Amino acid sequence: MTTPPLQTATDAGAKVADGALLIDVRSAGGRAAHGEIPGATLADRNDLDALFGPAGNPAISLDTPVVVVCGSPNGSGPVAEALAQRGYTNVSHVDGGFPAWKDAGLPASDPVEVPADPTPAQA
Template structure:
């Protein structure tokens, strides 16, 4: 299936503003990635290989936070190489307002946005 539009790549500051305005923040990093580098409070953790199960509106295992195809969604990963394909996958599944974060989680953190440090970094 070809897409009529590509998911927009937005700065971490624009992404955070979208989330503050009600967009759903979806973190598709691995458990190891989150454990090594930290989390973004409030992000829904999703498996990039389970988009139908986790985002299908009629799926019994979808995230409760997923409510409609026009809901704004911000995807973050360790880099755009991870978030881009997920954002494209959501568009292919009918979501119409999907963006992903330039620089991924490292960019989010470097922009001074709220993160929870990994347990290994907390003392």
Template structure:
């Protein structure tokens, strides 16, 4: 059974960060440039506040099993195999850590999440787009 993808509010940032390999925003961007799938699990409100990440696939954190089901026509993430590199970003590691850990439990072998989340991505000067209407479009 896959673990919960709910935010780990009861964990410290260090504990949430340790749920799966953690990388800096710069390393995450390098992984994406090399072909990793960038997955944004923030809420619509989170993306409206911080901005959307160009090229990211937006996934509802509670629909990760369906979104990453390689055998399902309902799959929305462009992962071709369990070896597809995946970078998960949220507003913080408390959101991305449980999702990255659940994907690793599901059998994905190259999953990391971003230290500091989307705010750190933005602060590192990496691309961020503001939605025209104040909310990003989600793939669900």
């Protein structure tokens, strides 16, 4: 098995524009704090079966181009490797993760602003 390559955010964005499946494996908190990628498919890095089906019965064709993004390559790398172990032949992940994606000017929403400590109204 070949280790899935890291791609620059620009190259990953081009691959997605050409039809690759973009998988965002960041937590809901990470997406809320830093922003989201419009059109990305959200996946739980600990439950790949939910999106991809069981390893022996894939729900997505094994030759589908897949780009994995997380907050950093440390999060996306293990997911990309797990997909390669399942037989996916065209998997890569984003060097620098979501911060690099956003810094490259690729589509990304702004973070959701959450009040630091809402105070109840005084009666």
